[in-house]
Amino acid sequence: MNILNHSFKTPYDTAPFSQIQNSDYLPAFEDAIAATRAEIDAIVHNNEAPTFENTIAALAFSGMQLDRISNIFFNLQSAETNDEMDAIAREVAPKLAELGNDITLNLELFERIKEIYQQKDSLNLSEEEENLLTKNYKDFVRNGALLSEEDKKTLREIDAELSVLKLQFGEHVLADSNAYQLLITDEAELAGLPEGILEAAKEMAKAEDKEGWLFTLDYPSYIPFVTYAENRERRKEISLAAGKKAFQDNANNNEEIVLKIVRLRFKRAQLLGYASHAHFVLEERMAQTPDQVNAFLEDLLAKGKPAAEREFNELTQFAKELDGIQHLEKWDGSYYSEKLKQQRFNLDDEKLKPYFKLENVLQGAFEIANRLYDLNFKEVQNIDKYHPDVQTFEVSDENGELIAIFYADFFPRKGKRNGAWMTSFKSQYKKDGHNERPHVSIVCNFTKPTASKPSLLTFNEVLTLFHEFGHALHGMLANTQYPTLSGTSVFWDFVELPSQIMENWCYEEEALNLFAKHYETGDAIPMEYVEKIKESAAFMEGMATVRQLSFGLLDMGWHGQDPNGITAVKPFEVEQFKSTVLFPDVEDNAMSPSFSHIFNGGYSSGYYSYKWAEVLDADAFDYFKQNGIFNKEVAKKFKDHILSKGGTVHPMKLYLAFRGQEPSVEPLLKRAGLLD
Structure with a gap:
C-alpha cells in the first residue's frame, strides 16, 4: 500500500515522513496526476450550465x-535531499509542467470560466469569490488559453524544458557548495576566529575523519570565516570559492543554463503577447511594470549611493590605517566592517551571541x-519528523483551538540547501463547514550545538529567524475560503511585508x-548592548542598500529586455552592476550562475520586492511604534487586514485598511540613516 495515496491516519493529518519510501513518490505522483485530470474532466463535462460553484470553486x-504530495516531496528535496530524490524530481517536473499546461490550455474549461467571468457583475459574489474568479480568468x-494550437504546443515545450533547467540549476549550485572544503591544519591560520566557530570546525573535521579545522560554504561556516x-589569503580563498559556485570549468557550470532560462522565459512572454518576461510577471504585482520597478530601484539608488560611497571610502581608509591594505577587495568587506563596528560601537557578535541561545x-x-x-506554541513529540533535528509544535489560540502545526528545522546538513525559507506542507482552507488548519515550516542554517556550547546565534541570525517566523505567521493565521488564495499566496512584492516587519x-x-538572556547566567542583555544594537542598526546601511539594489537591477537586466543578444554571462553581469559597483570586480567570480532566487526560486523579475516590502514594513512598524510595539489594537488590524486575508483582496487595499494611508518611503530612509 502506498501511504501517499491514502488519507494520513496521523495526528492532525500531518505528513507521515517515517513511513514514506523514495519508491512511493513516482507512483503516488502518477496516481495523483491521473486523479487531478479526472477532476478537471468532471468540471469540463458537467452538463449543467457553468456556475461559480461547479466550475470556479471546483x-x-x-x-x-x-x-x-508535491509539498511533501519538493520541501524535502530542498531540506533533506539525496541523489535518488533529485532523479525523481527531474522525472516528475516535466509531468507536472505538462499537467499545468493541460489545465490552463484546456479550451473547454476556459470557455466555462469565461462565461462566468462575463457575468461576474450580476452574480452577487463576495470579494474573495470575485477575486478568485478574476484570478482564474x-x-x-x-x-x-487564447493561443493557437501550434503556439500552445510551443508553450508546452518551453514549460517542460524550463521545469528541468530550473532543477538542474539548483542541483549544480548545491553540488558545487558541497564539493568545496577548506581544511586548515596550522592553528596560526585561525587567528581572529571565535572559539565557538573553531569548535564547530573541529567537530566538522572530526566527523569526516580529518585532522584540523574544516570550513565549508554553508553560511554558519562561511560567514564567520570571512568576518x-x-x-x-585564506579569506580570499574561501571567498573566491563561494563566488565560483556553478561558474567554473566542471559539470556543474550554470552559464549555459542561465542563458537558456532567460531566452526561454523571453520567448514564452513574447508568445503570450508581452514585451518581456518582466512585463509578464509584473502585471500581477503591486509594482505593475518594469518601468515602475526600475524607477523605484533608481530612486533608492540615488538616495543610497552617496552614503554607500562615503562608507566604502571610510572602510578603505580604516583598512589602510589598521593593516596597510592599499585596495579593499570583496573578501575584505565583512572583515573590516566588523572591525570598524567593534571600534565604533564596542560591540561585536561574539559579545552578543551568549545572549542569543x-x-x-x-x-x-x-x-x-x-x-x-x-x-500559544506547545512542542509535541507525537508528530512525525523528516529528520531528528526538526522540532514540531501545536499552535493554538486563546481558546485552545488549533491554529496550525509548526515545524522548525534549524541546522545545516549535506542534503539541505543553503539559506533560510518558510514553506508549508498543507494549506489552510474552508470546506464542508470545516476550517482546515495549515502545516507550516521554517528552514534555516544555524550553527549546531557543540559538545560544550548550545547553538548561539549572531544578531543577523536572530533577524533571519524572526524574518522566516513572520512568513510562518502569514501562513499560520490564514483564514480564507480557498487554498489557492490562502496564506502567502499573495502578490510577490507584498509577501515580504509580514516577514520583514517581524525583524x-x-x-x-x-x-x-523577553528572550535575550545569557545562556549560562540567565542575566538579561545589558542595556548598553541594546542601545548599541539600535545605534548600529544603520551601520554600513548605504553599502547594504546598494548591494541589495544591485541584485534587483541584475534581475531586471536579465528579464526586462530581449536577452537573445547576450552571449556571455559575466560581461553582461558586469554591465548591469556598473551603477552599483564599489569593490573591484573578481574576474573568475559571477553571481548569476548561483543566483538561485531568480533562476531556481520564484523571484524572477521580483528581487526588487525585498526593498519594496521594506518601504511597507518600515511604514507599518512606524504605526506600531506610535501606538506601542505590543499594542493589541494595531496588532488586531495587522492580523485581520494583512495576515489572515491571503490573496483575497488587492494588497494595496489591504494595506490601506490596516494603515489608513498609503505607505511612505520616509520611515525606511530614516531607519536606514539615508535622510540628509
Whole structure:
C-alpha cells in the first residue's frame, strides 16, 4: 500500500515522513496526476450550465492530493535531499509542467470560466469569490488559453524544458557548495576566529575523519570565516570559492543554463503577447511594470549611493590605517566592517551571541506572537519528523483551538540547501463547514550545538529567524475560503511585508528583554548592548542598500529586455552592476550562475520586492511604534487586514485598511540613516 495515496491516519493529518519510501513518490505522483485530470474532466463535462460553484470553486479544490504530495516531496528535496530524490524530481517536473499546461490550455474549461467571468457583475459574489474568479480568468489568459494550437504546443515545450533547467540549476549550485572544503591544519591560520566557530570546525573535521579545522560554504561556516579570520589569503580563498559556485570549468557550470532560462522565459512572454518576461510577471504585482520597478530601484539608488560611497571610502581608509591594505577587495568587506563596528560601537557578535541561545530566541518569537496575536506554541513529540533535528509544535489560540502545526528545522546538513525559507506542507482552507488548519515550516542554517556550547546565534541570525517566523505567521493565521488564495499566496512584492516587519521587534528593548538572556547566567542583555544594537542598526546601511539594489537591477537586466543578444554571462553581469559597483570586480567570480532566487526560486523579475516590502514594513512598524510595539489594537488590524486575508483582496487595499494611508518611503530612509 502506498501511504501517499491514502488519507494520513496521523495526528492532525500531518505528513507521515517515517513511513514514506523514495519508491512511493513516482507512483503516488502518477496516481495523483491521473486523479487531478479526472477532476478537471468532471468540471469540463458537467452538463449543467457553468456556475461559480461547479466550475470556479471546483477548480480551486481540484488537485488537493497532488498538492500534498508535491509539498511533501519538493520541501524535502530542498531540506533533506539525496541523489535518488533529485532523479525523481527531474522525472516528475516535466509531468507536472505538462499537467499545468493541460489545465490552463484546456479550451473547454476556459470557455466555462469565461462565461462566468462575463457575468461576474450580476452574480452577487463576495470579494474573495470575485477575486478568485478574476484570478482564474487572468491565469488562463496569461498562460496561453487564447493561443493557437501550434503556439500552445510551443508553450508546452518551453514549460517542460524550463521545469528541468530550473532543477538542474539548483542541483549544480548545491553540488558545487558541497564539493568545496577548506581544511586548515596550522592553528596560526585561525587567528581572529571565535572559539565557538573553531569548535564547530573541529567537530566538522572530526566527523569526516580529518585532522584540523574544516570550513565549508554553508553560511554558519562561511560567514564567520570571512568576518573574523585575520588571514587574508585564506579569506580570499574561501571567498573566491563561494563566488565560483556553478561558474567554473566542471559539470556543474550554470552559464549555459542561465542563458537558456532567460531566452526561454523571453520567448514564452513574447508568445503570450508581452514585451518581456518582466512585463509578464509584473502585471500581477503591486509594482505593475518594469518601468515602475526600475524607477523605484533608481530612486533608492540615488538616495543610497552617496552614503554607500562615503562608507566604502571610510572602510578603505580604516583598512589602510589598521593593516596597510592599499585596495579593499570583496573578501575584505565583512572583515573590516566588523572591525570598524567593534571600534565604533564596542560591540561585536561574539559579545552578543551568549545572549542569543537559539531556544531562547525561538521562545521569544513565540512570546511576541502571543502578545500580538494571542497564539500559544506547545512542542509535541507525537508528530512525525523528516529528520531528528526538526522540532514540531501545536499552535493554538486563546481558546485552545488549533491554529496550525509548526515545524522548525534549524541546522545545516549535506542534503539541505543553503539559506533560510518558510514553506508549508498543507494549506489552510474552508470546506464542508470545516476550517482546515495549515502545516507550516521554517528552514534555516544555524550553527549546531557543540559538545560544550548550545547553538548561539549572531544578531543577523536572530533577524533571519524572526524574518522566516513572520512568513510562518502569514501562513499560520490564514483564514480564507480557498487554498489557492490562502496564506502567502499573495502578490510577490507584498509577501515580504509580514516577514520583514517581524525583524523590527529585534531592535526594541521591550522585546529583547523577553528572550535575550545569557545562556549560562540567565542575566538579561545589558542595556548598553541594546542601545548599541539600535545605534548600529544603520551601520554600513548605504553599502547594504546598494548591494541589495544591485541584485534587483541584475534581475531586471536579465528579464526586462530581449536577452537573445547576450552571449556571455559575466560581461553582461558586469554591465548591469556598473551603477552599483564599489569593490573591484573578481574576474573568475559571477553571481548569476548561483543566483538561485531568480533562476531556481520564484523571484524572477521580483528581487526588487525585498526593498519594496521594506518601504511597507518600515511604514507599518512606524504605526506600531506610535501606538506601542505590543499594542493589541494595531496588532488586531495587522492580523485581520494583512495576515489572515491571503490573496483575497488587492494588497494595496489591504494595506490601506490596516494603515489608513498609503505607505511612505520616509520611515525606511530614516531607519536606514539615508535622510540628509
